[in-house]
Amino acid sequence: MLSGSLLRLACFALVAATASCGRNDARTIVFAASSLTEAFEELAREFESSAAGGRIELHFAGTPTLVLQLREGAPGAVLASADAAQMQRAAALGLLGGDAEVFGRNRLVIAVAGGNPEGVEGPDDLARPGLRVALCGPDVPAGSYAREALTRAGVEPAPVSDEPSVRSLVGKIALGELDAGIVYRTDVAAHAGRVEAIEFEAADRVRPAYTIAPLTARAEGPATAGASGARTPDRTGALFVDFVLSSEGREILERHGFEAP
Amino acid sequence: MDVRRPLALPLLVPALVAALFLAAPLVGLALRAPWSTVLERATSDPLLAALRLSLVTSTWSAALAFVLGVPLAAWLASGRSPARTLVRILVTLPLVLPPVVAGVALLLAFGRAGLLGGSIELLFGAALPFTTLGVVVAQTYVALPFLVLAAETGLRGVDRNVQDAARTLGAGPWRVFRTVTLPLARPALGAGLLVAWARALGEFGATITFAGSLEGTTRTLPLAVYAALEREPDAAIALSLVLVAVSALVLFLLRRRWFPGSTGQDAAPEGGAR
Numbered sequence: 106m107l108s109g110s111l112l113r114l115a116c117f118a119l120v121a122a123t124a125s126c127g128r129n130d131a132r133t134i135v136f137a138a139s140s141l142t143e144a145f146e147e148l149a150r151e152f153e154s155s156a157a158g159g160r161i162e163l164h165f166a167g168t169p170t171l172v173l174q175l176r177e178g179a180p181g182a183v184l185a186s187a188d189a190a191q192m193q194r195a196a197a198l199g200l201l202g203g204d205a206e207v208f209g210r211n212r213l214v215i216a217v218a219g220g221n222p223e224g225v226e227g228p229d230d231l232a233r234p235g236l237r238v239a240l241c242g243p244d245v246p247a248g249s250y251a252r253e254a255l256t257r258a259g260v261e262p263a264p265v266s267d268e269p270s271v272r273s274l275v276g277k278i279a280l281g282e283l284d285a286g287i288v289y290r291t292d293v294a295a296h297a298g299r300v301e302a303i304e305f306e307a308a309d310r311v312r313p314a315y316t317i318a319p320l321t322a323r324a325e326g327p328a329t330a331g332a333s334g335a336r337t338p339d340r341t342g343a344l345f346v347d348f349v350l351s352s353e354g355r356e357i358l359e360r361h362g363f364e365a366p
Numbered sequence: 367m368d369v370r371r372p373l374a375l376p377l378l379v380p381a382l383v384a385a386l387f388l389a390a391p392l393v394g395l396a397l398r399a400p401w402s403t404v405l406e407r408a409t410s411d412p413l414l415a416a417l418r419l420s421l422v423t424s425t426w427s428a429a430l431a432f433v434l435g436v437p438l439a440a441w442l443a444s445g446r447s448p449a450r451t452l453v454r455i456l457v458t459l460p461l462v463l464p465p466v467v468a469g470v471a472l473l474l475a476f477g478r479a480g481l482l483g484g485s486i487e488l489l490f491g492a493a494l495p496f497t498t499l500g501v502v503v504a505q506t507y508v509a510l511p512f513l514v515l516a517a518e519t520g521l522r523g524v525d526r527n528v529q530d531a532a533r534t535l536g537a538g539p540w541r542v543f544r545t546v547t548l549p550l551a552r553p554a555l556g557a558g559l560l561v562a563w564a565r566a567l568g569e570f571g572a573t574i575t576f577a578g579s580l581e582g583t584t585r586t587l588p589l590a591v592y593a594a595l596e597r598e599p600d601a602a603i604a605l606s607l608v609l610v611a612v613s614a615l616v617l618f619l620l621r622r623r624w625f626p627g628s629t630g631q632d633a634a635p636e637g638g639a640r
Contacts, residue, residue, distance in 0.1 A: 176599075187480070237478075239578065244596040257493035265496040267585075269592065273575070280470075281479030282495050298593025 133341040134162045134180060136171045139272055140186035140211065140247070140289050141315065144293040144361035145185065147157045151191040151357060152348045159341035167245055167270050175200050175320065182342030185317045185349070187211075188246035190317045202339075205318035208349050213247075213254050214302035214313060216278050223284050227305050228258040230285070237284045241274055242267035250311050251287035258307035275300055289313065296299035314366065317350070392610065399607055401602045405570065407604040415582045415606065416590035420567055421591045423586060427505035428563035434506075436555065439517035440543065457514045460507060469575025472504055475578075500577035501584050503567035513562040520554020521547060560620060564613055620633070 138143045142165050147280060152158040152281045164181070166174070175181050176198055184200070185208075186192040192205045198345050217225045231238050240262075241248030248267065255262065265280040268274040268286070275292045279299040293302040319342050355365060373381065400407075407413060438457070460468060475481045478493035487493050494500040524547050532542045548555070563608050570588040577584040579593065587609050595602040 167596065173595065173599055239496075242579065242593055242596070244593060262581070266580050267577065267593070269574060269596075275576075277473075277495075280473055280477065282473055282477050282493075 107277070108147065125314040132162050132180070133159060133182045133339055133340070134164055135183040136164050136166075136175065136179075136181040136320075137183075137185040138168045138171070138246075138315070139165045139270055140187055140291060141165070141185055142272075143295060144291070144358050144363060147357050147361070148349060148354060149345075151213070151353070152345055157344050158348070161341070161345055169244060172198075172200075173352070174189040182319050183317065183319055183345055185315060187313065187315055189314060189316060193319075195318070197347035200320055203343070203346070204320040205316040206346075206350060207314045207317045207366040208317050208354070209358045211291055211313045211363060211365055212304075212317065213250055213287055213313070214290045214293060214304055215285055216275055216293055216300050216302060217285045217286045218278060218281055219301055221298045221303070223299055225285050225303060227303070228255060228260040228307060231255070231261050231262040231287075237282070238262045238264050239266040239268050239274055239277070239283050239286045240264045241271055241288075242269060245270060246313065247271045247274075247287070247289060250313050254287065254305075254307045254311045257310055258305070284298065292353050294362050298326060313360065315363070317346055375496040392434045395603055395606055395610070399603050403600075404604045404607060407601055408608050412581055413608065416585055416587045416605075417612070419498070419501070419535065419582065419585065420609075421612075423501045423505055424563055424566035424569075426502045427509050428513075429557055429565035430502065431510045431562045431566075432555075432559055435510050435513035435558070436517050439514045439521055440515070440547075442518045442581060443521035454518075457511050459511075461511050465508060465569065465571025465573075466575050468507060469504060472507060472572060472576040476503060495576055496547045496578045496580070496584060498577075498583055501573055501586060503571040504576040505569045508569050508572055509562040509566040513558040513567050516550070516558030516561060517555050520551040520558070523554065528532075556620075560617070561578040564617075567613060568609070 135145065135149070145163055145165075149161040149163055152161060164171075168186045168188045171181075171184060171186070172191050172195050174196065175184065184192070184195055186195070186205075192201075195201055196205065215225060215228065215231065217223065223230075225231070225236075230236065240251045242247055243252060245268075247270075264286075265283075268277070271288045271292045274283070274286045274289045275296055278286055279296045290302055290304075293300050319339065349358075359365065438453075442457075465472070472496060473480055476485065476486060476494050477483050478495060483493060490499070494503055502639055526549070529542050529546055532546045533539075537545070568588055569586070570592065573584070573586060573587055574592070577606065579585045579589045581590075585593070587605065591602050591605045594605055
């Protein structure tokens with residue numbers, strides 16, 4: 106009963122989906138939190154051109170999504186997490202092939218549209234009626250950090266949305282759909298001009314830490330991953346972890362707004 | 367009367383593969399489902415709020431798509447012209463647009479800072495994003511093409527002679543459409559309505575981008591599934607099963623009405639689309 110054009114579209118989709126299934130087992134894929142996007146793209150470029158380096162592929166998503174994908178058998182060599190709790194979950198699932206180390210810290214800021222048209226000065230303003238404020242959902246690291254900071258500041262705003270990631274939150278501020286939100290300082294840098302960061306004192310007491318760890322050679326899904334313990338980690342992956350932790354890696358991270366651990 | 371015709375072998379094998387391909391993810395969900403707690407989770411307050419919101423918004427979206435889509439389909443079906451070809455492309459584009467991009471595009475058009483944002487705020491007293499009405503708008507945008515394409519096929523299939531006969535008997539165009547064309551195209555319109563409803567029910571990307579995600583206001587069932595996936599995948603699987611069960615139930619209940627061909631000859635009205 107559906108029209109022919111619809112059926113043809115469905116066929117195209119199927120062909121496109123199967124064409125991209127080709128799988129190369131030699132790949133070294135780094136699973137990284139989405140707030141690390143620009144920094145890790147540069148880290149990977151520098152690593153690939155260094156003497157020790159091999160080819161790196163980057164995969165970005167919210168940390169809980171990364172852990173879920175790894176749990177279901179996604180082939181990752183390294184996990185860079187924005188959230189200590191999620192790294193512990195990965196460890197409990199037997200996914201890690203080495204110790205997790207803190208490689209950088211971020212800082213929460215209040216993000217507002219460029220020029221700060223609503224005159225937001227601090228957390229107190231976020232509870233102002235009529236102001237469209239959103240946070241990341243409580244399950245997203247940035248969302249739980251933001252709620253912690255607001256509790257410490259004694260402010261209880263009524264967000265109009267629990268956004269799924271800092272990137273979508275800051276994007277909606279850049280578009281002018283939201284008046285304010287709490288994001289990482291590094292996310293504002295990506296929207297320079299259209300979004301402004303306002304530092305606030307309570308952020309000093311919540312300092313999001315980023316951890317990195319090599320993964321076991323191939324996570325085989327939930328059944329075997331828990332039982333088999335640590336296996337040999339991917340060599341290129343281990344070298345990349347060392348590079349991120351090196352002084353050269355730290356320099357790149359600092360250039361993107363991350364603080365030293 | 368059951369008339370069986372054997373299916374040619376070159377058709378049988380891909381048909382079987384297709385059926386298995388569609389069934390496998392559902393079997394996967396069912397096998398991993400935390401059955402002992404599904405009922406408990408399925409009746410929790412956040413889930414019921416999401417379910418209620420999903421049913422209400424997708425029904426509104428399907429209705430809106432019907433009211434706007436059928437007239438557009440009628441125009442598309444009423445002849446051939448370059449203008450119609452252009453509009454048909456316009457109708458089909460939301461199908462290929464990634465829903466997240468559709469959501470951004472909706473923000474640029476109907477958002478507070480968007481093209482028509484100012485007029486909408488004057489008209490409704492509030493901007494659309496982050497409201498339940500925004501959910502309906504996002505769902506209607508992605509569901510409308512399904513309805514228009516199905517309805518156009520159905521309306522084109524209506525016998526021209528019957529419509530001409532009504533016209534020669536003195537009926538005006540509106541009366542012909544209402545009393546002759548529409549009833550004859552009913553199976554196709556029904557199928558279109560159902561597919562549009564189902565698409566609206568499952569909508570995720572455009573909704574979360576355009577309307578955000580807030581419990582009770584904009585967090586529909588698919589958004590609740592995504593939020594739960596971050597925290598406890600088991601809960602997400604349970605929620606997904608609820609979504610699948612609700613859709614399957616509705617499709618089953620409406621099978622005679624909307625898919626007359628599948629349940630035997632007796633229910634099939636004359637003059638359906640070919």
